[in-house]
Amino acid sequence: MKLLQTTSLTKKFGNHTAVNNISLTINQGEMVALLGPNGAGKSTTINMLIGVLQPTSGEIIFGEKATNINDYRSEIGVVFQNSVLDEKLTVKDNMMLRAKMYSRPVIVQSLIEKFELESIWKQPYGSLSGGQRRRVDIARALISSPKLLFLDEPSTGLDIQTRTKIWEILDQLRKETGLTIIFTTHYLEESENADYVYIVDQGKVIAEDTVWGLQKKYTKNILQLTYTNGTSQTMTIDNKDDAIKILSEKGPLISDFEYRPGTMDDVFMNLTGKEIR
Known part of the structure; x- marks a missing residue:
């Protein structure tokens, strides 16, 4: 829907x-x-x-x-x-003021438990660490x-x-x-x-x-081979079956290898470029 x-x-x-x-x-x-x-x-x-x-x-x-x-x-x-x-109000005050804005808010206690806010409940929001603040921010948005x-x-x-x-x-x-x-x-x-x-x-x-x-459209899988003579080779391949075939063919010459599928980092870089914005 x-x-x-x-x-x-x-x-x-x-x-x-x-x-x-x-x-x-x-x-x-x-x-x-x-x-x-x-x-x-x-x-x-x-x-x-x-x-x-x-x-x-x-x-x-x-x-x-x-x-x-x-x-x-x-x-x-x-x-x-x-x-x-x-920042001057406590976590409790920030949360409860938000809850009063709605006729049927979610049960605040359930958010306290989910986001583990018990230990900071009475602390001023401005005294919290970045991670603590973010947990409070999200819990408040869910009220x-x-x-x-x-x-x-x-x-x-x-x-x-x-x-x-x-x-x-x-x-x-x-x-x-x-x-x-x-x-x-x-x-x-x-x-x-x-x-x-x-x-x-x-x-x-x-x-x-x-x-x-x-990932299928915009990346290739990466296979990196390290040979027994100390040299290395990196290649792009379509799928893991191709990787298995290459490893089987070159097996006696390989001392180590790494295989990884294309990632969202690869997708992003391939689409938007490597230049700093």
Whole structure:
């Protein structure tokens, strides 16, 4: 079932077109990654979908009809790159003030437990570490029991343990509630768990597919051989069967080898280039 669509969504700032005729389809219960280099238009797209920016042209369709943010604001949760919580208030006060904004908020205690907030519940938000803040940010965004959660680079700067924990919790929530997630990230390995991926560059969608589909279209598998004479060879191959054939043929000459499928890093670099933006 389609939950959110955009048709030819465009945003211009003067003569600069930040988002150029982007069309997206987000199905209920999916986790969708929106990837792209710095300045590609990801955050501008997200900001239009959550109502921070007004589109220059194009349609946003939530559910069955073309709409505007006021018609579905209560159905979404948002975690921005930079926190919007009050640093002087405690975690408890930030969470409870948010809960009072809704007639039927989610049971806050369940979020406290899922995101392991008990030990920091009475601490000022401003005293927390980056990982602690991010857990609070996401828990707060879920208080309204949204159908759709937007995460704009939610794991930037976090250690691997915190990143892993956050994605485990979100995956659990998806299974339990059918939560739909749209996220941006520069940690491309995180996108490998997405149901669908859009890659954006210079304001346009330049590729879209499942992770497997993108890897099949835009990468090759890598086989690196180290020979007994000390030399090495790296080659691209289509599949693991080709790798097995090469290893069988060259077996006596090989001292070591490494085989790996193409990754989302490879997809991204092949599509957007290697230049620093």
